[in-house]
Amino acid sequence: NAIVRNFTNFGIFVEIEEGVEGLVHISDLSWTKKIKHPSEITELGANLEIQVLEVDKENRRLSLGHKQLEENPWEVFETVFTVGSVHEGTIVELLDKGAVISLPYGVEAFATSKFLVKEDGSQAQLEERLDFQIVEFNKDSKRILVSHSRTYEQEREEASKRATRKKDDDPAVAPAAPAEKSTLGDIEELAALKEKLDSKKISDAKAALDKREAEKEAEAEAKETETEVEEVEVEAKKTDSEEEETKSEK
Secondary structure (H helix, E strand, O other), rough: EEEEEEEEEEEEEEEEEEEEEEEHHHHHHHOOOOOOOOOOOOOOOOEEEEEEEEEEOOOEEEEEEEEEHHOOOOOHHHOOOOOEEEEEEEEEEEEOOOOEEHHHHOEEEEEEHHHHHHOOOOOOOOOEEEEEEEEEEOOOOOEEEEEHEEEEHHHHHHHHHHHHHHHHHHHOOOOOOOOOOHHHHHHHHHHHHHHHHHHOOOOHHHHHHHHHHHHHHHHHHHHHHHHHHHHHHHHHHHHHHHHHHHHOOO
16 A cells, blocks of 8 residues: 555656655556546545556656556457447546547447437437447557447448348339330431441441451561562572682682
């Protein structure tokens, strides 16, 4: 046990024994509550159970903890407050951008303003007790984000899906719509469309034929060029051979 001697915005200074003091940081006071000021959980002169976390011999400082006397419950909370699960909660504090929600086991969560809209369109108020769905759970930062609006939105989605499945399973077939009668104008439009399509087919066929002929001409020219090159090479070899014979005779 230690005696609470002084409060600061960042923690509590306690006296372990005469002349020996240490600091309990505000983040080491509780596993579940977001404490804004140490006076929320104790008072000056009161006894406070602490655990030594670190000893700085060089600077003669002690780092102490209070929540460490209990096991970290967030290991268990992770299995309870799973994303998508629904829990009853109470709005305990309203903020500019949302509200603090008290959940079971003394856990506090946060809901943004848009997540506090009720099914009738009104905004949830302080101390209202409502169902909340877990939107996000972060064990490391000890943060839980919840939503009330998600609870009834999810119910609506499920009801819509059930209605769709029921409709799909219904064997009744809707009567076919009566066929529309063709008018003279429709027939003329169809004839004009057919003529355009036929013209396009002829044009495409002609273009394809021209392309094939051009390819054949190019192929023939390539072969002719190749033949000429071969003839030149043969003539060159013949000339070289004659020159070598002349040199030999000399």
